[in-house]
Amino acid sequence: MKHLTWRRVCAALLLGLALVSTAHAAIDTYEFKTEAERERYRHLTEELRCPKCQNQNIADSNAPIALDLRAEIYKKIEGGESDQQIIDYLVARYGNFVLYKPPVTARTLVLWYGPAALLIGGFVLLAVIVLGKRRRKAERYEGLSTDEQQRLAAVLNQAPLDKKD
Amino acid sequence: MKRLILLLPLALFLAIAVVLYRGMFLDPSELPSALIDKPFPAFSLPSVQDGKTITLADIKGKPALVNVWATWCISCRVEHPVLNKIAKLGVNIYGVNYKDDNAEAQKWLKEFHNPYQLNISDAKGSLGVDLGVYGAPETFLIDKDGIIRHKFVGVIDDNVWRDQLAPLYQAMIDEAKP
Numbered sequence: 234m235k236h237l238t239w240r241r242v243c244a245a246l247l248l249g250l251a252l253v254s255t256a257h258a259a260i261d262t263y264e265f266k267t268e269a270e271r272e273r274y275r276h277l278t279e280e281l282r283c284p285k286c287q288n289q290n291i292a293d294s295n296a297p298i299a300l301d302l303r304a305e306i307y308k309k310i311e312g313g314e315s316d317q318q319i320i321d322y323l324v325a326r327y328g329n330f331v332l333y334k335p336p337v338t339a340r341t342l343v344l345w346y347g348p349a350a351l352l353i354g355g356f357v358l359l360a361v362i363v364l365g366k367r368r369r370k371a372e373r374y375e376g377l378s379t380d381e382q383q384r385l386a387a388v389l390n391q392a393p394l395d396k397k398d
Numbered sequence: 399m400k401r402l403i404l405l406l407p408l409a410l411f412l413a414i415a416v417v418l419y420r421g422m423f424l425d426p427s428e429l430p431s432a433l434i435d436k437p438f439p440a441f442s443l444p445s446v447q448d449g450k451t452i453t454l455a456d457i458k459g460k461p462a463l464v465n466v467w468a469t470w471c472i473s474c475r476v477e478h479p480v481l482n483k484i485a486k487l488g489v490n491i492y493g494v495n496y497k498d499d500n501a502e503a504q505k506w507l508k509e510f511h512n513p514y515q516l517n518i519s520d521a522k523g524s525l526g527v528d529l530g531v532y533g534a535p536e537t538f539l540i541d542k543d544g545i546i547r548h549k550f551v552g553v554i555d556d557n558v559w560r561d562q563l564a565p566l567y568q569a570m571i572d573e574a575k576p
Contacts, residue, residue: 284532287426297497298532301523326530328432 439528461570485513
């Protein structure tokens with residue numbers, strides 16, 4: 234009995250998952266002349282971000298603006314425009330926001346190089362601390378200076394004499 | 399020196415706190431327009447009222463507000479009375495009826511009063527794409543030469559008009575005078 238209900242739950246979950254995946258992707262029917270063009274269209278709509286919906290690409294979004302932009306991209310691909318031309322067209326209108334990969338500018342420098350700088354900075358800091366500690370340790374074990382050694386020798390040599398006295 | 403290093407974590411914490419505190423008041427849905435200081439895109443579209451062709455030349459010459467609206471846009475309904483009020487003050491407003499049904503748009507203008515000098519019917523949204531519109535209402539401020547000076551996304555209410563847009567509009571008027 235228990236086994237059966239467990240199975241049912243599993244089946245329901247699987248069915249639910251199947252429904253979610255079909256409901257998610259926005260489907261348009263565009264006819265492409267070549268497979269390469271279809272691939273370019275797929276790539277572009279996945280690389281470009283929908284201006285309205287913040288965190289969806291143009292391919293996934295069902296927002297009306299994404300629909301328009303998909304149509305626009307399709308038209309441009311069929312019209313023989315290059316990927317870069319299409320991207321420039323959209324950036325001129327919607328700004329760098331539509332790019333999931335923003336270009337390197339003064340404003341995005343931190344975004345691009347910040348993590349690497351932090352990592353390198355971390356390593357430098359680590360090296361400074363470790364080397365500093367090592368040097369201090371080495372200093373401690375260096376033993377006595379020649380002056381101190383002489384004094385020590387003198388004391389050791391004298392010690393038995395002192396005791397006899 | 400040693401003492402100062404002990405203060406470093408506190409300083410770091412304060413710096414991060416300030417950045418994050420500022421982040422709380424940023425609106426991620428507000429995109430900077432790529433069109434600021436660029437000319438208003440050329441277009442040739444019918445008017446909402448009588449179907450006569452309107453072009454860029456028709457909206458040049460005077461500083462103006464270009465308001466992107468639609469009857470399906472609920473917040474446009476909230477904004478409309480404010481536009482009426484602004485228009486009464488003598489402000490030049492042009493409308494872009496964005497991806498809308500023309501009959502519905504005409505009905506709307508009859509019912510709620512028409513604050514627009516001209517109303518461009520952008521049924522397919524082509525001008526909208528050229529303007530980088532991603533949702534109505536959006537309002538552009540253009541100067542007498544048709545250069546876009548400012549873009550406001552969202553509902554213009556009395557405060558927005560008084561504090562943000564009116565000073566900019568006045569500045570454009572003053573510029574156009576001499």
